[in-house]
Amino acid sequence: EGGQEVILRCEQVSVEFDGFKAVQSMDLTLKRGELRFLIGPNGAGKTTMLDVICGKVRPSSGRVLYQEEIDITRRKEHQIAELGIGRKFQAPSIFSSLTVGDNLELAMRQNRSVWAAMRAVLNGEDRSKLTRQLERIGLADKTHWRAGSLSHGEKQWLEIGMMLLQEPGLLLLDEPVAGMTDKETGKTGELLRDIAKDHTVVVVEHDMEFVRNFASKVTVMHEGKLLKEGTMEEVQQDSRVAEVYLGH
Numbered sequence: 001e002g003g004q005e006v007i008l009r010c011e012q013v014s015v016e017f018d019g020f021k022a023v024q025s026m027d028l029t030l031k032r033g034e035l036r037f038l039i040g041p042n043g044a045g046k047t048t049m050l051d052v053i054c055g056k057v058r059p060s061s062g063r064v065l066y067q068e069e070i071d072i073t074r075r076k077e078h079q080i081a082e083l084g085i086g087r088k089f090q091a092p093s094i095f096s097s098l099t100v101g102d103n104l105e106l107a108m109r110q111n112r113s114v115w116a117a118m119r120a121v122l123n124g125e126d127r128s129k130l131t132r133q134l135e136r137i138g139l140a141d142k143t144h145w146r147a148g149s150l151s152h153g154e155k156q157w158l159e160i161g162m163m164l165l166q167e168p169g170l171l172l173l174d175e176p177v178a179g180m181t182d183k184e185t186g187k188t189g190e191l192l193r194d195i196a197k198d199h200t201v202v203v204v205e206h207d208m209e210f211v212r213n214f215a216s217k218v219t220v221m222h223e224g225k226l227l228k229e230g231t232m233e234e235v236q237q238d239s240r241v242a243e244v245y246l247g248h
């Protein structure tokens with residue numbers, strides 16, 4: 001699971017909202033090629049952690065390092081996105097009236113210079129990239145469908161495909177299987193595993209069955225703090241984790 005290279009390091013991150021401590025002294029280290037699940041009860045601070053990493057929320061203390069050397073703690077959201085950290089929110093941000101293929105092409109050409117785009121078009125690089133992603137997200141036979149006519153699950157996969165075409169180093173996903181059918185959920189798990197072969201992925205997830213089926217390494221948060229980190233087995237055997245999920 002993952003190489004040795006650290007892609008993201010959050011050190012002692014704290015976040016306050018009007019004096020309320022949403023995240024407290026949180027450490028999180030991710031290695032390249034990891035598929036990490038971030039779990040914990042409602043209000044644990046999971047989404048806030050993703051917000052900190054992508055620059056949507058400023059921590060009150062602590063720091064966030066990308067690829068060990070780049071301090072992104074005070075950078076703006078768009079600057080962090082340009083560094084290759086992609087965030088997917090629950091609501092898909094696709095263009096419903098465009099086709100699946102056009103959505104993917106648009107994503108591929110975002111933030112690219114005219115010259116880079118021209119070169120990629122001329123040497124056929126774009127076509128092969130597009131085909132590869134279409135197959136990966138399971139929409140190869142729906143290239144010409146209007147994105148708005150896809151199922152809920154397919155829309156989520158399309159958006160994941162759009163993110164992948166921007167070649168991110170780190171992907172942050174917020175409850176990717178929410179609202180999906182069982183079949184779609186299973187396919188999404190396989191897709192995330194496949195993506196983690198050449199990307200680093202962090203998934204905030206509430207669906208515990210999904211986590212059990214697809215997580216290898218899990219980080220558990222509770223009341224803004226790190227409660228437990230380890231393999232799914234280690235986490236499940238932890239009495240404090242059980243208490244947090246069953247108690248109250």
Ligand code: ADP
Pocket residue numbers: 017020021022040041042043044045046047048049
């Ligand atoms: P989780 O994703 O684990 O459910 P969140 O990170 O969304 O938890 O929220 C952590 C805590 O911070 C919650 O108590 C939530 O109400 C609070 N919170 C989150 N965002 C804000 C905000 N913008 N303003 C005030 N409180 C917030």
